[in-house]
Amino acid sequence: MKVRMFQWGLMLAAVLLFSGCSTFMKSDSDGSGDGASVSESGDASTSGASRGGSWQGNPLDNPDSPLYTKVIYFDFDISDIRQESIPTLRAHADYLLSNAGASITVEGHCDERGSREYNIGLGERRATAIKRFMEAEGVSSSQINTISYGEERPADPGHGEAAWAMNRRGILVY
Amino acid sequence: MxxxxxxxxxxCFVFLLLLLPVLSAAKPGLVIExxxxxxxxxxxxxxxxxxxxxxxxxxxxxxxxxxxxxxxxxxxxxxxxxxxxxxxxxxxxxxxxxxxxxxxxxxxxxxxxxxxxxxxxxxxxxxxxxxxxxxxxxxxxxxxxxxxxxxxxxxxxxxxxxxxGVSGAFNTRIAYVTSVNRGEKKNIALQIADADGYGPETIVESSEPIMSPAWSPDGKKLAYVSFENSKPSIFVQEVYTGRRVKVSSFKGINGAPAWSPDGRYLAMTLSKGGNPDIYVMNVNTRKLRQLTSHWGIDTEPAWSPDGKSIVFTSDRPGKPQIYRVAVTGGKAERLTFEGSYNARASYSPDGKNLVMVTRVNGHYRIGTLDLQNMRLNVLTNGSLDESPSFAPNGGMVIYATTTGGRAELSAVSFDGRVRQRLALQSGDVREPVWSPYTK
Structure with missing residues (x-):
């Protein structure tokens, strides 16, 4: 569990770094959405593929793309989207805009505190907040489903602040 | 006599005799102390x-x-x-x-x-x-x-x-949800056991969440929420036959089922209108009536014993508090003003008190609200106490708690003086609901 938390932390840090550069975001989200290939494309004629390699697969699976981040976190008993999550959500919104056939289910989750059915309501509010953000970015509502799992599916089974922070989340499932 | x-x-005697060998091998699943x-x-x-x-x-x-x-x-x-x-x-x-x-x-x-x-x-x-x-x-x-x-x-x-001089509630049962790790997945089960924890039987299990079990007033059915097929639906299952029907599977939340005292209606939370509101469904005709309509989260309905009003949780004042509304509809009246978090209320069998989750200095505990003098009395001392349910004689409240990182059940006398714990040998147990007197 610790390892996974560390990984999420790294990912979050990566997103924060990327988010500082909006032009990068834009260039990333049009076309293939492959940020790595932009810098590598000039070397295509030289011998040997570069070690970093341009990403050939689905941009959603590219660890270097902001699209790779599919989990965003929330504050306690709050469904407002944090400032730091906006670049990630914009990248996904752009992806959905340019891939009209793609659709997502947004899962809303809560930490374990408080009553379970109220948390189902809170989880839905979080999922809906993400959906509304995407719609404001121009994404068609038909591309976005929501479901709330409340506190029923914690990412971290612990019972302290660290676990709770990991569990208050929205997940974008393609 | x-x-x-x-x-x-x-x-049914023949049926029971067939079951005998199986039952004699059954071990107590819940340890009571x-x-x-x-x-x-x-x-x-x-x-x-x-x-x-x-x-x-x-x-x-x-x-x-x-x-x-x-x-x-x-x-x-x-x-x-x-x-x-x-x-x-x-x-x-x-x-x-x-x-x-x-x-x-x-x-x-x-x-x-x-x-x-x-x-x-x-x-x-x-x-x-x-x-x-x-x-x-x-x-x-x-x-x-x-x-x-x-x-x-x-x-x-x-x-x-x-x-x-008070009826006993020993010959009753409890329903609860268990969660046990099975490899990568969880095995979630809705179980029923005697009120002393003996003879647990699973009535439904899934790798997806199961929530909010509710006994019908005759003790023969359980309504519950199941996320099987990756969406929440409300089911009503006959306890003894295992037969079940899906009664609600609208877009969005289908949650918090609560039986009317006459067993003809289910109050529930649906978000098909855009956000969670309380609805009342006729169980036979499936006809729905919307009871609350508010942008806040309205959920966790519970009927008064006389069937005339419904209490529910709403965060319309900003944080969740308990409200009461007539079953016929109309303006909801706020009942709780003490503390910044009160949720999941239900009535005592005599209708004089509510039991609920209340936050005290950041701890989630079980409290009762005296509906005459509106005084809140905190019964428990945990940090993550939830899902309180009265015994049918009103003498005890069973609830879910977390001790040493494990989810278990606890029961406390109405006066808060006596406490007992009911733990699963392995895994988590939660959402206990005490059965009515079986008729």
Whole structure:
């Protein structure tokens, strides 16, 4: 569990770094959405593929793309989207805009505190907040489903602040 | 006596006999332990019941021990431990009241279990007032191996009611949700056990969440939420046949089912209108009526015992609080003003109190609200206490708690003086709901 938390932390840090550069975001989200290939494309004629390699697969699976981040976190008993999550959500919104056939289910989750059915309501509010953000970015509502799992599916089974922070989340499932 | 007979003969005998080998192998799944006892509990002695048949055919359970444990768990009685009894009488004639005055018990229960036909038993018991040296009550009850524990609980109910004037709730059951790791996945199950934790049976299981079990008023059905097929739906399942129907599967939330006292309606939370509101569904016709309409989260409805109003959780003031609305609709009235978090209220059987989750200094605890003077009384001292449910006699509240990182159940007497814990041998157990009296 610790390892996974560390990984999420790294990912979050990566997103924060990327988010500082909006032009990068834009260039990333049009076309293939492959940020790595932009810098590598000039070397295509030289011998040997570069070690970093341009990403050939689905941009959603590219660890270097902001699209790779599919989990965003929330504050306690709050469904407002944090400032730091906006670049990630914009990248996904752009992806959905340019891939009209793609659709997502947004899962809303809560930490374990408080009553379970109220948390189902809170989880839905979080999922809906993400959906509304995407719609404001121009994404068609038909591309976005929501479901709330409340506190029923914690990412971290612990019972302290660290676990709770990991569990208050929205997940974008393609 | 008539009561006993009708209960026993209502059951399908052949079916039960077929089940016997399976049941005799069943082990208690929930471990019950009394963690806080009450001072001033009534001293009583329940002598282990004597088996009059051949040793080889001795029943698996001692009726006297079951009764003694029931009375102890209620918090109102302090039964004498068997190893402190000077003698072990099994009939009134054998009781020497001086022995029992010496150990300062006020009442004594003695009894026998006799073989009665094939697979049957006859249980006799007598309750005495030690100081007067008089019998207060006594019955002779025919039963079967399958029903022996149930018979013991019924006797405990008689003793409890005779001595306290309040109906006992020992011959009832609890439903709860368990979650056990099975490899990468979780195995979530809705189980039912006797109120003393014995004989758990799974009635539905899934790798997806199961939530919010609710007993129908006749104790024969459970409504619950299941996320099977990756969406929440409300099901109603017959407890004894396993037959079930999906009653609600709208877009969005289908949650928090609550039966009306007459069993004809289910109140529930639906978000098909855009955000969670309370609806009332006629269970037979499936016709829906929207009861609340507010941009806030309205959820966790519960009916008043007279069926006239519904309490629910709403965060319309910013944080969740308890509101009450007439079943016919109209303006909702806020009931809780103390504390910044009050949720999941339900009524005591007499309708005079609500039990709910309340936040105290960042801790989530179980509290009761007296509806006459609107005073909030905090019953528990955990940090993550939730899902309170009254016993049908109003004497105890069962709830979910977390101890040492594990989710378990706890029961507390209504006055907060007696507490017991019910833990699963492995895994988590949560969302307990006490059954009504089974009719």
């Amino acid at each position: 008539k009561n006993f007979k009708s209960k026993l003969f209502n059951s 009394i963690t806080e006892g009450a001072e001033g509990a009534l001293p009583i002695a329940v002598v282990p019941f004597k088996w009059t048949g051949s040793p080889a055919q001795q029943p698996q359970h001692n009726v006297g021990s079951i009764i003694s444990n029931d009375l102890k768990r209620s918090g109102l009685f302090n039964p004498l431990e068997a190893n402190k009894m000077l003698t072990r009488p099994s009939t009134g004639d054998e009781v020497d009241f001086r022995d029992w005055r010496t150990v300062a018990v006020e009442n004594i229960v003695v009894g026998q279990v006799q073989p009665n036909g094939s697979g049957g038993y006859l249980v006799r018991f007598q309750l005495f007032d030690v100081y007067r040296g008089e019998q207060i009550t006594g019955f002779s009850v025919p039963t079967t191996a399958r029903h022996l524990r149930s018979t013991a609980h019924q006797i405990a109910d008689i003793i409890y009611e005779t001595l306290t």
